Amino acid sequence: MNTCKISDSVIKRLPRYYRFLGELKSQGLNRISSRELSEKMGFTASQIRQDLNCFGGFGHQGYGYNIEFLYSEIGKILGLDRPKNAILIGVGNLGKAVALHINFEAQGYHLAGMFDSKESLVGQIVRGLPVRSISTLDEFCRESRPEVAILCIPKDAAVAIADQLVSLGIKGFWNFSHYDIALKYKDVSVENVHFVDTLMTLSYRLKNTD
Amino acid sequence: MNTCKISDSVIKRLPRYYRFLGELKSQGLNRISSRELSEKMGFTASQIRQDLNCFGGFGHQGYGYNIEFLYSEIGKILGLDRPKNAILIGVGNLGKAVALHINFEAQGYHLAGMFDSKESLVGQIVRGLPVRSISTLDEFCRESRPEVAILCIPKDAAVAIADQLVSLGIKGFWNFSHYDIALKYKDVSVENVHFVDTLMTLSYRLKNTD
Numbered sequence: 001m002n003t004c005k006i007s008d009s010v011i012k013r014l015p016r017y018y019r020f021l022g023e024l025k026s027q028g029l030n031r032i033s034s035r036e037l038s039e040k041m042g043f044t045a046s047q048i049r050q051d052l053n054c055f056g057g058f059g060h061q062g063y064g065y066n067i068e069f070l071y072s073e074i075g076k077i078l079g080l081d082r083p084k085n086a087i088l089i090g091v092g093n094l095g096k097a098v099a100l101h102i103n104f105e106a107q108g109y110h111l112a113g114m115f116d117s118k119e120s121l122v123g124q125i126v127r128g129l130p131v132r133s134i135s136t137l138d139e140f141c142r143e144s145r146p147e148v149a150i151l152c153i154p155k156d157a158a159v160a161i162a163d164q165l166v167s168l169g170i171k172g173f174w175n176f177s178h179y180d181i182a183l184k185y186k187d188v189s190v191e192n193v194h195f196v197d198t199l200m201t202l203s204y205r206l207k208n209t210d
Numbered sequence: 211m212n213t214c215k216i217s218d219s220v221i222k223r224l225p226r227y228y229r230f231l232g233e234l235k236s237q238g239l240n241r242i243s244s245r246e247l248s249e250k251m252g253f254t255a256s257q258i259r260q261d262l263n264c265f266g267g268f269g270h271q272g273y274g275y276n277i278e279f280l281y282s283e284i285g286k287i288l289g290l291d292r293p294k295n296a297i298l299i300g301v302g303n304l305g306k307a308v309a310l311h312i313n314f315e316a317q318g319y320h321l322a323g324m325f326d327s328k329e330s331l332v333g334q335i336v337r338g339l340p341v342r343s344i345s346t347l348d349e350f351c352r353e354s355r356p357e358v359a360i361l362c363i364p365k366d367a368a369v370a371i372a373d374q375l376v377s378l379g380i381k382g383f384w385n386f387s388h389y390d391i392a393l394k395y396k397d398v399s400v401e402n403v404h405f406v407d408t409l410m411t412l413s414y415r416l417k418n419t420d
Contacts, residue, residue: 011414015407019388042393078410079417097307098405107406108413147416172416174409178229183252189415191408195308196317197225198401199384200288203318204221205399206357206382207289 010051014074016041017051021071033064080108086148086174087140089161091116091124091131094176095152099127112144117157134161141168148172155179220261224284226251227261231281243274290318296358296384297350299371301326301334301341304386305362309337322354327367344371351378358382365389 020041024032034052038045052070055077075081086109088095095114104111114126117134124131132140140146149170151158158177162185165173172189173181182190230251234242244262248255262280265287285291296319298305305324314321324336327344334341342350359380361368368387372395375383382399383391392400 011411012407014414015404015410018410019404019407023388040390040393042390077414079413080410082417084413084416093307093310097303100303102405102409104409107409109409148412171419172412174412178233180250180252183250189412189419191412191415193405193408194225194229195312195403197222197229198403199312199314199317199319200225200228200290201221202358202382202384202399202401203289203294204224204287205401206294207292209381209399 006054010054013043013051014078018071018074018078018080021067021074024067025071029067031064031066037065075108078108080106083108083110084148084172085110085112085144085146086150087111087113087115087137087144087146088150088152089115089134089165090151090153090157091121091126092152095150096126098150098152098176099129109148112146113140115140137164138168141165141170145169148174150174151177151179151181153177216264220264223253223261224288228281228284228288228290231277231284234277235281239277241274241276247275285318288318290316293318293320294358294382295320295322295354295356296360297321297323297325297347297354297356298360298362299325299344299375300361300363300367301331301336302362305360306336308360308362308386309339319358322356323350325350347374348378351375351380355379358384360384361387361389361391363387 020037034045034048037048041048052065055073083105086104088099088111091099091114095116099111099114111127111129113132114129115132115134115137116122119133121131122133147170149165151173153161155178158175158179158181162179162181166185166188170188173191175181175190175192178194180192181188230247244255244258248258251258262275265283293315296314298309298321301309301324305326309321309324321337321339323342324339325342325344325347326332329343331341332343357380359375361383363371365388368385368389368391372389372391376395376398380398383401385391385400385402388404390402391398
């Protein structure tokens with residue numbers, strides 16, 4: 001039924017749709033036209049129709065989209081209805097902020113364990129979970145079979161631990177380190193978070209609108 | 211001299227070039243071919259040549275690119291050589307991690323002040339700076355004239371404070387809140403950081419490689 005090729009750009013836009021629809025839903029709205037959605041999101045209405053058509057098209061002529069339905073369908077397409085066990089490596093300032101700030105359950109994950117190599121951190125409770133020693137990683141992974149690792153460690157540490165994580169069955173990385181994992185491990189899924197890139201882009205924009 | 215239209219995608223790739231070249235530089239390398247750079251970065255060699263040609267082309271046939279020169283030129287293009295005063299709003303877990311984790315100076319910024327509305331945070335020292343009461347924002351901005359605001363606050367709080375910041379002369383936002391500032395303020399530069407979007411994209415990829 002689906003004849004579109006789902007491009008990387010469409011996939012990258014889906015979370016944005018999901019976020020916006022979630023907000024509309026929480027405002028108690030029931031339906032929205034592609035034109036209204038377009039004004040709110042800053043995509044063109046035809047872009048929106050095209051994107052959503054890729055997944056079977058959820059709109060009806062003259063009615064628009066049913067928000068609740070579209071929200072839940074995009075959630076399923078994103079796999080958010082299938083919770084994945086995740087572990088977090090590196091519980092410094094960044095790791096702590098990630099652990100405390102992100103609503104993992106709402107994004108289809110369950111944060112199962114947190115690890116650090118610093119003995120002074122081991123045993124601390126963050127988000128109701130104890131920080132575990134990195135030396136217990138093998139044992140933990142064999143028992144809990146996490147699929148996803150969240151790397152909140154510097155590049156050198158990431159290089160050292162990626163092999164171990166992949167061999168322990170990690171299939172996806174949410175990667176805050178600056179190690180380009182995807183170049184070495186072609187069979188794992190990697191999403192890199194490079195804060196600093198957008199900060200540089202902002203610098204460029206400021207310079208060029210002066 | 212420059213006949214390329216500098217597209218948004220090129221601008222978004224520049225920080226990545228800058229990061230990679232910085233690493234090569236720190237490894238003591240002097241020059242690199244577009245082919246080698248391509249292998250390291252996962253862009254095609256022709257993409258790299260095309261991107262860098264947009265800015266005047268820094269390569270020489272048979273020699274490749276001078277790393278130090280290219281690094282410094284891209285830094286200038288990005289405006290990193292012109293430090294911009296920035297203030298950070300919201301010193302919770304996320305704001306603290308951003309303040310402590312980011313090397314602002316290396317990205318062309320100077321973190322001049324930090325603000326929170328929580329009285330219990332006011333006066334705490336983070337990264338050598340005192341957390342200031344949000345009630346002193348006007349006064350501080352009139353004196354220090356920051357150009358950039360880093361928003362580490364929830365959406366509702368961001369909606370309430372964006373007007374004030376724009377009227378105080380803020381020209382760019384590094385936006386961790388989920389408030390779509392750019393839709394309302396067309397004349398400011400905004401880079402949104404949506405952690406959670408990449409986490410959802412990862413979920414999609416895991417689901418579709420099973």
